[in-house]
Amino acid sequence: MELHNLSKPQDLMNIDLNKTPETPWMDTPVNFRDGTYIYPAAGKNLKRLGLPNPREWSPTDEDWKLPDNWKEIIMKGLKERLDKYRSFRLFMDICVRCGACMDKCHFFIGSGDPKNMPVLRAELLRSVYRNDFTTLGKMLGRFAGARELTVDVLKEWFYYFFQCTECRRCSVFCPYGIDTAEVTMIGRELLNLVGLNINWVMEPVANCYRFGNHLGIPPHGVKDMWEFMVDDIENITGINVNLPINKKGAEILFVTPSGDYFADPGTYTCMGYLMLFHEIGLDYTWSTYASEGGNFGLFTSHEMIKRLNAKIYAEAKRLGVKWILGGECGHMWRVIHQYMETMNGPADFLEAPVSPITGTKFENAKQSKMVHIMEFTADLIKHGKLKLDPSRNRKVRATYHDSCNPARAAGLLEEPRYVIQNVCEDFFEMPENTIREQTFCCGGGAGLGNDENLEMRMRGAFPRANALRHVQDKHDVNRLLCMCAIDRATLTALTHYWAPDVSVGGIHELVANALVMDGEQERTEDLRGEPLNEEEEE
Amino acid sequence: MLKDLLEKQRDAVVDRWKQLLVGTYPPETQRFLKTQKNPFANPLGNSIDEGLEGLYDNLLKDGDIEKFSEFLDRVVRIRAVQGYAPSTAVGFVFLLKEAVQEILGQAIRENRLYEELLTFEQKIDSLALLSFNIYMQCRETIFEIRTHEIRNRTSRLVERACQKYGMPQEWADTEETKA
Numbered sequence: 001m002e003l004h005n006l007s008k009p010q011d012l013m014n015i016d017l018n019k020t021p022e023t024p025w026m027d028t029p030v031n032f033r034d035g036t037y038i039y040p041a042a043g044k045n046l047k048r049l050g051l052p053n054p055r056e057w058s059p060t061d062e063d064w065k066l067p068d069n070w071k072e073i074i075m076k077g078l079k080e081r082l083d084k085y086r087s088f089r090l091f092m093d094i095c096v097r098c099g100a101c102m103d104k105c106h107f108f109i110g111s112g113d114p115k116n117m118p119v120l121r122a123e124l125l126r127s128v129y130r131n132d133f134t135t136l137g138k139m140l141g142r143f144a145g146a147r148e149l150t151v152d153v154l155k156e157w158f159y160y161f162f163q164c165t166e167c168r169r170c171s172v173f174c175p176y177g178i179d180t181a182e183v184t185m186i187g188r189e190l191l192n193l194v195g196l197n198i199n200w201v202m203e204p205v206a207n208c209y210r211f212g213n214h215l216g217i218p219p220h221g222v223k224d225m226w227e228f229m230v231d232d233i234e235n236i237t238g239i240n241v242n243l244p245i246n247k248k249g250a251e252i253l254f255v256t257p258s259g260d261y262f263a264d265p266g267t268y269t270c271m272g273y274l275m276l277f278h279e280i281g282l283d284y285t286w287s288t289y290a291s292e293g294g295n296f297g298l299f300t301s302h303e304m305i306k307r308l309n310a311k312i313y314a315e316a317k318r319l320g321v322k323w324i325l326g327g328e329c330g331h332m333w334r335v336i337h338q339y340m341e342t343m344n345g346p347a348d349f350l351e352a353p354v355s356p357i358t359g360t361k362f363e364n365a366k367q368s369k370m371v372h373i374m375e376f377t378a379d380l381i382k383h384g385k386l387k388l389d390p391s392r393n394r395k396v397r398a399t400y401h402d403s404c405n406p407a408r409a410a411g412l413l414e415e416p417r418y419v420i421q422n423v424c425e426d427f428f429e430m431p432e433n434t435i436r437e438q439t440f441c442c443g444g445g446a447g448l449g450n451d452e453n454l455e456m457r458m459r460g461a462f463p464r465a466n467a468l469r470h471v472q473d474k475h476d477v478n479r480l481l482c483m484c485a486i487d488r489a490t491l492t493a494l495t496h497y498w499a500p501d502v503s504v505g506g507i508h509e510l511v512a513n514a515l516v517m518d519g520e521q522e523r524t525e526d527l528r529g530e531p532l533n534e535e536e537e538e
Numbered sequence: 539m540l541k542d543l544l545e546k547q548r549d550a551v552v553d554r555w556k557q558l559l560v561g562t563y564p565p566e567t568q569r570f571l572k573t574q575k576n577p578f579a580n581p582l583g584n585s586i587d588e589g590l591e592g593l594y595d596n597l598l599k600d601g602d603i604e605k606f607s608e609f610l611d612r613v614v615r616i617r618a619v620q621g622y623a624p625s626t627a628v629g630f631v632f633l634l635k636e637a638v639q640e641i642l643g644q645a646i647r648e649n650r651l652y653e654e655l656l657t658f659e660q661k662i663d664s665l666a667l668l669s670f671n672i673y674m675q676c677r678e679t680i681f682e683i684r685t686h687e688i689r690n691r692t693s694r695l696v697e698r699a700c701q702k703y704g705m706p707q708e709w710a711d712t713e714e715t716k717a
Contacts, residue, residue, distance in 0.1 A: 009632035012625055015561035033621055035680075103570050109582060111620060114566040215692070228698045262694045431578045451684040458619040458680070466581035492690075493683045497676075498615070 025115065026127065026147045030159040032059045035455030038162050038448065041202035046195065048206040049304075053195025059158065064151070070194045071149055075132060077193045081186050082133065088186050091178045092129045095122065101170035101180065106441050107163055110462035118170035118180040121160050125187050128153065158196050161187040163456060165448055166299070167404035167441035184446075189301040197300065201447035204296045208308050212291045213258035219288035225261045226286060229271045236529070238521030241278035246319065247285035251356060253316050254284050256327025256373075257294040257485035260506075266488045268527040269328055269506030276377065276508065279517050280357050280385065284325065290315035293332040294485060299447040306343040309335055313344050316369075323353035324370040328506050330403035330484025331445065333372060337410040341368045358383040372406070374483055377511060378415040381422045387516040390425050392523060392532055396479045396510065397426040399471045401464065401491065402439035403484035413437075416483055419507055423514040428475040434467035442482075444490030457490065458497055465498030472499050480504045540654035543642050544598055552594050554637035556586055559613075559630045562622070582616060589613040594634070597661055603668070610669045618676035628669040634662055 037059050046054035057065050067073065082089045101118040103109065108116035115121065123145070130137030130146035137146035147153065166181035174180075191197065207216035217225070226243055234240050244250060256273065260266035277284055290311045297304030316324055326336055341347065350369040353362040360379045362371045380386050400420055406412040413436050420427055434440050442449075443460025471477040480491055480502050488504055495502040513526045526532055544551065560568050560583075574580035592609035595601075610631075617627040638646075638658070646655055700709075 008636075009625075009629050010558060010636055013562055013629045013633075014626070015558055015633075036621060103574060103579065108567075109580065110616070112563045112567040112571070112582065114564050117566070215695075217695075221695075224698060224702070225694065228694070228701075262692060263690050264693070267694055433576065434578050451687045454680055454684055454687075455619045455621070459616075462616055463578070463581050466584075467578050470578070489687075493687060496683050496686070497619075497679055 025120065026142075029152050030156050032159065034452075036163075036453065037159060037456075038198040038200055038450055038453045041195075041197040041199045045199065045202040045206040046197070049202070049209060051195070051197075051202075052193060055195065059155070064155070064196070066151070066154075066194050066196075070154070073193050074149060074154070074190050077190050078129065079133070081189065082129075085182075085186070087179070087182060091122070091180075091183055092126055092133075094176050095119065095126065095178055096176070097123075098175065100173045100175060101178075104170045104173050106165075106167070106169070106443060106463045107456075107460045110443070110459035111456075115156075115160055116163060121164055122178070122180050122183045124153070124156055124160055125183060125190075154191075154194075154196070157187055158191055161191065162198055162448065165404070165441045165443065165445035165460065167445060168408050169404070169438065169441065172408065172437050185298075185302075188299065192301055198447055198450075200450040200453075201296045201299045204294070205300055205304060205308065208292055208294075208296065212289050212311060213261075214292055214294060214296070215258060215262060217258070217261075217291075219291075222258075222261065222288050222291045226274075229267065229274060232527075232529075233271055233275055236525050236527065237275070237517055237523065239275075239278070239517055239519060241274050243274065244285045246287055246289070248319050249321075250283055250285035250319060251322050252282065252284040253290065253312075253319060253321040253324045254286055254327065255290050255293045255312055255324060255332075257329045257332055258292045259294065259485035259489060260327065263489060265492065265503070265505045265509070265528075266485050268509040268512075269488070271527050272506065272508030272510075272512035273327060273373070275512040275515060275517065276386075279515055280380065283356065285319060285321070287315050287319065289318075293326055293329045293336075295332060295335045296447060298331050298335055302339075302343075305335055305339055309340055310344050312336075312340070312370075313347050313350075316347070317349050322351045323365075324350070325353075325376060326370055326372050328373060328483035328485070328508060330405040330486055332405075332485075333412070334405040334409045336368060336370050336372075340370065355379055357385050372410075372412060372415075373508070374406075374412055374415040374419060377508070378418045381419060386511075388423055388511075388514045389516050390423050390514050392513045392526070393424045393510050394426075395526075395530075395532070395534065396424055397428070397475060397477050398424050398479045398481050398510070399428050399430055399468065399475075399477045400435070401430075401442070401468075401480055401482040401487060402435050403482055403487050404439060404441050404445060406483060407439050408437055412483075416481075416507055419511065420481060423507075423510045426475075428471050428477055430467040430471050434463065440464040440467065442484075442487050442490040442494060444493070445486050449486055449490040454493065457493065461490075461494040461498065464491075465494055468495070468502060469499050472502055478502055481507055481510070483507050540642075540646065540651045540658060541598060543645055543649075543651075544638070544658075547641055548594065548598075551634075551637050551641045552591055554641055555590050555594070555634050558633040558636060559586055559590065562626060562630070585612045585616060593665065597658070597665075606665060606668055607672065610665065610672050614669050614672045615676050618673050619680070624670075624673060628666060628673050631662060631666040631669050635659055 043054035055065050105118050127147045128149045136144045161184050164184040168181045171179040204214035230243050260270040295308050297308040347369045352366045353371045365371045440463040443457045491504045509527050560571050571583040577584035589609045589612035596605050
């Protein structure tokens with residue numbers, strides 16, 4: 001090539017300050033680039049669940065092997081859902097495209113891709129709704145923002161509905177209260193009808209359906225992992241903690257996400273539960289049947305949520321407990337708090353939860369009969385029932401990431417902060433517009449937290465990371481706390497890329513570090529097996 | 539002197555540089571990047587602002603490599619995961635040449651400052667090399683995280699299995715491999 005044939009940098013970079021896109025958004029097809037899409041569900045997993053169109057395929061293939069009547073199936077499914085969910089029909093009708101949500105999505109902020117604006121993400125589906133279900137759309141077509149459902153549109157749905165973490169940050173800002181997460185949920189339900197789903201969701205779902213937990217670990221395997229933790233705890237504290245499993249007649253059934261059994265740093269949080277329950281002498285039990293609090297049915301369909309969640313009440317009934325306690329989990333809490341009683345209830349065989357240690361009645365859980373551990377532990381601390389030595393966490397300079405589901409969906413805002421401030425001396429909040437109801441997602445919820453999608457996750461993680469780096473620079477923060485198993489996994493990748501000197505962990509890990517246990521040996525190590533004091537490290 | 543011109547027209551040159559960089563994003567996004575000033579609501583726009591301003595100021599006062607790397611990192615780290623070709627991800631550095639030409643071209647010609655311009659542009663070239671280092675480091679980190687995630691997913695399970703049932707023959711040390 002001769003030199004004059006090589007473009008100038010600005011031409012190579014395709015810069016155009018006054019450009020309009022070459023094609024309108026409705027006609028701009030999706031480009032599936034490695035690192036930004038998720039591998040499709042393996043046929044075997046769909047077969048195990050009895051879901052339609054099991055096959056092997058790839059989003060990069062031209063032919064997605066859809067059923068011949070795919071369009072009919074989607075349209076029928078859309079009609080059914082419009083009739084069934086008034087909220088959905090409302091969300092399809094009332095958006096005035098004011099743009100309040102436009103710049104609130106972490107994926108838009110981090111990627112700059114306009115189709116990640118919540119309004120446009122919903123418009124992907126809304127345009128088809130207008131075309132086939134509204135008079136104006138039928139008459140005016142494009143002019144009324146309507147478009148026909150084609151294979152390209154379906155591909156666009158697959159790409160963008162699996163680029164939404166259902167975190168609901170956009171809904172906080174919508175003057176009409178449109179919940180784009182619910183639009184995504186319906187979008188995914190429709191995709192599922194023709195066999196368009198992702199393996200990171202369907203494999204845990206299939207495993208959960210058969211074994212009760214995401215990894216498909218059989219009961220003796222789960223028991224083994226808990227025993228492993230009991231050994232570790234004994235090494236650190238000198239105490240052999242109680243490990244009740246499938247204990248009939250226990251007062252409380254404890255259910256937590258299985259992610260915390262197998263992968264660090266979740267395992268330390270799980271050890272924290274074991275230590276806390278032992279110390280307060282709680283009459284409780286673990287279950288190898290309800291061995292998973294997480295519910296990837298939430299990322300699949302309403303039917304699947306119900307199907308997977310049924311085990312929790314069933315196990316509570318089988319074991320004859322009085323009420324249920326849930327571990328540090330994010331999306332599990334949305335299911336428990338907002339769907340469980342309606343879907344799997346009534347739980348009239350259980351009692352309204354009362355803390356056996358403090359006597360506190362958890363009025364808020366009267367209906368579902370299930371309490372979040374953060375409410376439980378905050379109550380213990382408030383009543384002075386725990387002997388705590390926060391100086392054992394003195395190496396930790398913490399900030400707290402509000403996990404989307406417990407914070408935004410369920411309002412658990414004060415309890416975690418109260419617990420953290422009682423077990424850790426140095427706590428710093430991230431900026432106001434990035435926490436509590438306005439918290440930024442980790443970028444990996446709702447089934448997106450897989451390794452093949454890492455580049456997209458890092459885009460989505462950027463707003464959270466930016467706020468984290470701010471407190472890292474300003475206050476030397478070195479620990480990002482969260483109360484969600486997905487967060488504990490995905491934030492670890494986030495900090496690795498964006499804020500390398502910050503570690504991630506759960507809150508009960510710090511509770512257990514600080515917890516002064518009856519008869520314990522002098523603690524020299526924290527739950528991670530690291531020295532408690534800087535001096536000992538040298 | 540070129541330096542005086544660059545100092546005097548700092549805001550105009552940096553603004554033009556930012557405009558050119560923002561021009562690599564879709565039009566709907568450009569508006570957002572320019573107008574939302576809250577650094578936590580618009581971390582991308584903020585990184586671009588702080589990154590380019592920091593680079594420019596350090597070019598004028600001959601800052602050290604650490605400073606340059608720090609400001610380059612602000613911009614490169616995010617562009618490395620935004621789906622751009624490597625050239626587009628790091629090529630924003632060269633856009634400073636374009637911005638200087640546009641804003642100061644006439645003054646440079648009138649005052650015959652070509653030699654100084656050449657020296658200045660050489661520094662820009664070095665910045666581009668530096669940004670390529672950062673870009674590669676970012677991409678390598680991405681792959682490192684991927685392998686780390688896959689390993690960590692079941693690490694405890696494998697550890698426990700080895701502890702309980704013994705390590706598979708193939709993994710265990712033999713007499714020859716023992717340290």
